[in-house]
Amino acid sequence: MTITPRAGCAVDAEGRIAFELPAANGQSLLLRLRPKKGQPEDTLHALGLDPVGGGRARALLDADPVLAEGRWDVYLLDGSERTRLRPGPRDLRALVGGQPDERRGPLAVRVPYVTKDGYLALRTWVRPAHAEVGRVDVTGGTLTFAARLYGASLLEGAEVRLRLRRGGGVVRTLEPLVAGDGRSFSFTVADETLDSGIWDLFVRPAADAPLIRLARLLDDVAHRKHVFVYPGATAGKAVVRPYYTVDNDLSLEVTRAG
Structure with missing residues (x-):
């Protein structure tokens, strides 16, 4: 029986998201913009996984670049094989205040969430105003x-x-x-x-x-x-x-x- 790995995540005050999951050699994290029905997949964003001790690894999604508006599914990438990740603990306390940095240009919002079928994903919005x-x-x-x-x-x-x-x-x-x-x-x-x-x-x-x-x-x-x-x-x-x-x-x- 294959156990689907889980990734925890934490959002900081600068809008960065840190993902943490069990360490594995040669693997990376993949974010995939969910395509509209009937459309091909065309937007991917890969993140390197760095060991942090205790058999864990971490990937950091910085505030830049801005992710396109939509829903992004989160995968563990091993060569050409993808495994969709289940959610671990999510620390979203930095989002509760709801005060974006207006100096950054377009409003870019990213909220980790759990899909209806129990997987980890990101909901993103990009608005000029x-x-x-x-x-x-x-x-x-x-x-x-x-x-x-x-x-x-x-x-x-x-x-x-x-x-x-x-x-x-x-x-x-x-x-x-x-x-x-x-x-x-x-x-x-x-x-x-x-x-x-x-x-x-x-x-x-x-x-x-x-x-x-x-x-x-x-x-x-x-x-x-x-x-x-x-x-x-x-x-x-x-x-x-x-x-x-x-x-x-x-x-x-x-x-x-x-």
Whole structure:
């Protein structure tokens, strides 16, 4: 019976990830960007394994280079043979604070997690600018959201956009309440006329700026759709429920009585 090796990992304050597993000669660690269904594998990243004593070896994934956005599977590579790794202990305490280094350029987030079938993987995001969702309040028929921009500032003409998915370009706009730092903002949704369906949320930081998707990425939760679950706000005959998508983006689900 073959025992699948396990790799523990720890994330530090600089965004580096150290993997540790039983030592073996001539082996290395391989990260593979999971291809979309029907597409070939085309992005790999290999890491050397160095002995650290006690029959253990360590591989270090530095903060650079930035890994492409997606899901990366972790393998032990021995020549041309790959063995997918099971998770050992994961130390993600450095991610809990959720304060990225804004001097580094594009926002790059990497969160180790365990897949549904029990293997070790990384969830990564790369965003030129990002709107991090904070507090979500559901009170009666209103929803109030707080958020903060990274990589951009809110200027004249800033707006929040609700866009109906598969709605042929149907959009609603809201004016955000901007804090003195020009980065933090809040907005309220209290509209009983929203069409049924899924509405995706964006912020446009200035009149001529590109849209930035509202999401929550800056902590240790790789997949929050079934972790952060909110009740719906009832406005007239519409029930508006905020939720996070499989990519941790914020959306609204609107349903109507009857």
